[in-house]
Amino acid sequence: MSKPPSAKPRARKAQRGHYLLRLFMAGNGSNSQKALANLRSLCQEHLEGRYTIETVDVVQDFEAAVRDNILVTPALILVAPLPRVVVLGNLSDVPTVLAALRVSDGDA
Amino acid sequence: MLGKRQPIPKVPTKIAGLDEILEGGLPRGRTTVVSGGPGSGKTVLGLEFLCRGAMAGEPGVFVTFEERAEAIRLNASAMGWDLATLEKAGKIAIIEARLPGEEIVSGDFDIQGLLAIVDGHVKRVGARQIVMDALDVLLRIYDDLKDERNELSRLHDWLTDQELTSVLSVKTHHDDNQGSQYEFLDFMADCVIRLDHRVLGQVATRRLRVIKYRGSGFGTNEYPYVFGERGIVLFPLTTAELTHQPLGTKVSTGLKGLDLMLEGGFRRASCVLISGNSGTGKTTLASTFARAACHRGERVLYLNFEESKEAMISGMLSPGIDLRPSLDDKTLLIQTAMPESTGSDNHLNRVMETIASFKPDHLILDAVSACVRMGSKQAAFDFMMRLVSVVKERGVTSILTNQISSGIVNDDEELSGIGFSSVVDAVVQLRFVETDEEMIRQMLVVKSRGSAHSNRRQRYVITDRGIEFPDTPRSPPGRAEKVCRKDGGK
Numbered sequence: 139m140s141k142p143p144s145a146k147p148r149a150r151k152a153q154r155g156h157y158l159l160r161l162f163m164a165g166n167g168s169n170s171q172k173a174l175a176n177l178r179s180l181c182q183e184h185l186e187g188r189y190t191i192e193t194v195d196v197v198q199d200f201e202a203a204v205r206d207n208i209l210v211t212p213a214l215i216l217v218a219p220l221p222r223v224v225v226l227g228n229l230s231d232v233p234t235v236l237a238a239l240r241v242s243d244g245d246a
Numbered sequence: 247m248l249g250k251r252q253p254i255p256k257v258p259t260k261i262a263g264l265d266e267i268l269e270g271g272l273p274r275g276r277t278t279v280v281s282g283g284p285g286s287g288k289t290v291l292g293l294e295f296l297c298r299g300a301m302a303g304e305p306g307v308f309v310t311f312e313e314r315a316e317a318i319r320l321n322a323s324a325m326g327w328d329l330a331t332l333e334k335a336g337k338i339a340i341i342e343a344r345l346p347g348e349e350i351v352s353g354d355f356d357i358q359g360l361l362a363i364v365d366g367h368v369k370r371v372g373a374r375q376i377v378m379d380a381l382d383v384l385l386r387i388y389d390d391l392k393d394e395r396n397e398l399s400r401l402h403d404w405l406t407d408q409e410l411t412s413v414l415s416v417k418t419h420h421d422d423n424q425g426s427q428y429e430f431l432d433f434m435a436d437c438v439i440r441l442d443h444r445v446l447g448q449v450a451t452r453r454l455r456v457i458k459y460r461g462s463g464f465g466t467n468e469y470p471y472v473f474g475e476r477g478i479v480l481f482p483l484t485t486a487e488l489t490h491q492p493l494g495t496k497v498s499t500g501l502k503g504l505d506l507m508l509e510g511g512f513r514r515a516s517c518v519l520i521s522g523n524s525g526t527g528k529t530t531l532a533s534t535f536a537r538a539a540c541h542r543g544e545r546v547l548y549l550n551f552e553e554s555k556e557a558m559i560s561g562m563l564s565p566g567i568d569l570r571p572s573l574d575d576k577t578l579l580i581q582t583a584m585p586e587s588t589g590s591d592n593h594l595n596r597v598m599e600t601i602a603s604f605k606p607d608h609l610i611l612d613a614v615s616a617c618v619r620m621g622s623k624q625a626a627f628d629f630m631m632r633l634v635s636v637v638k639e640r641g642v643t644s645i646l647t648n649q650i651s652s653g654i655v656n657d658d659e660e661l662s663g664i665g666f667s668s669v670v671d672a673v674v675q676l677r678f679v680e681t682d683e684e685m686i687r688q689m690l691v692v693k694s695r696g697s698a699h700s701n702r703r704q705r706y707v708i709t710d711r712g713i714e715f716p717d718t719p720r721s722p723p724g725r726a727e728k729v730c731r732k733d734g735g736k
Contacts, residue, residue, distance in 0.1 A: 162359055227354055
């Protein structure tokens with residue numbers, strides 16, 4: 139399996155401490171919508187001003203899912219800062235997501 | 247709808263023997279589950295189905311959850327299927343759907359991503375069939391049985407909506423021979439095939455069994471299978487009895503005396519057993535037949551499980567039988583093997599491949615008694631039954647030699663050694679008889695289906711000119727007494 143090109147140009151330009159998050163969704167699926175809502179509120183609360191959310195609809199763009207090897211949705215990829223992390227699910231468990239993204243409450 | 251059951255549409259797998267067991271193939275547009283332990287051949291089965299389909303113009307998609315795409319390509323090329331070319335031609339797409347294994351889970355998720363990827367590839371190649379290999383690996387991401395079932399239902403519904411003929415393979419564990427951990431999968435699928443890889447008497451054997459097939463009949467036995475040079479080979483006996491050729495015309499045994507005793511010789515496509523103690527001349531008699539047949543331009547395949555080709559050739563020079571010219575003009579092929587070198591299924595496959603390429607008129611197997619060393623009496627029985635059935639279907643005469651333990655004569659079970667006397671059409675018994683002055687050899691035709699034969703024990707000697715009868719054997723009694731059945735026997 140070739141390493142997916144996780145670092146897009148935009149990611150490289152990202153400043154230190156800036157979070158680039160890529161969320162894979164499946165159309166209007168309820169878990170996908172929940173994940174997007176959960177991610178937005180989480181970022182606003184803990185990463186305000188230093189995050190970018192990219193959304194990818196795998197139904198529209200399956201090649202993107204192939205590139206990042208995303209089999210289940212919703213799936214969140216922490217593209218930057220490295221190392222890359224994948225979180226599966228609708229992101230309802232906030233402490234788990236924060237820990238995965240290496241964000242502590244004190245960062246808020 | 248009541249009334250006559252409509253046959254369901256099927257897709258042939260084109261895997262040797264499997265379509266007979268499945269009565270035509272896999273259910274078209276429906277889901278088949280193939281389960282088995284590690285090394286049982288699930289991947290090869292799926293791959294063969296897909297490759298043979300693609301080569302016949304039916305595009306397909308192979309989703310691998312465990313092995314890398316490159317490993318799958320190597321697997322295929324070992325079997326002679328050029329996957330890379332089929333991929334380039336847009337006939338097959340391989341999707342490497344391997345979970346990195348380091349995901350963190352937070353909340354519910356589903357396999358929409360996978361379905362989107364698969365859907366994209368299915369549309370691109372115009373796939374009609376799909377294999378999902380090692381689905382168990384994907385299912386590992388679910389902790390909850392209910393979630394797992396929901397996702398399986400989602401997958402199944404999607405496959406069915408797309409009208410894809412699907413093969414889903416799952417790994418089961420050895421101590422779990424019913425594969426109960428994937429009970430739901432079995433319930434959901436229309437066809438369930440179980441592969442089993444076990445060791446019997448130190449020899450590895452593989453068995454395939456169809457557990458269920460909605461809306462269709464199927465062969466219910468366990469069928470042995472091997473990995474041949476060109477994929478999986480199964481040996482169903484489902485139709486053997488129906489397709490046997492009737493016994494053919496007489497063919498000379500190479501011995502005038504024995505021809506007289508048999509009123510002309512052995513019948514083509516019959517199974518002849520030559521039994522006797524060690525040293526009675528079974529190989530000499532079989533070689534006499536081989537040489538005579540080769541002189542007539544017929545092709546003989548001689549399977550020797552007892553000695554090397556060189557030992558056999560030089561051994562036969564002493565009774566004046568020179569097999570070398572027949573080997574040179576390629577009418578004779580001697581294939582030797584140590585019975586214990588591999589399992590009976592592999593032996594059978596090797597012989598089948600030789601029969602397919604050499605196309606013999608007659609087959610000699612020396613000796614039945616050695617076949618037990620393939621593992622067990624049962625293994626030897628399976629080997630013999632299947633071999634004899636297949637050669638009979640092809641109208642090939644089979645001559646089997648069998649060494650019997652001294653002191654036992656006339657016991658039909660012992661004659662055939664491993665109890666398959668019902669498929670034997672003719673029995674020639676060789677034995678030593680002790681007289682006051684010497685040991686003499688006697689030959690007796692014990693049975694000859696569909697033909698008259700002499701009931702006399704005939705004395706014979708083995709000289710440097712071969713087997714000779716000091717007294718001219720008598721032909722069978724007059725026609726009035728002759729037992730002759732038009733159907734060629736029971």
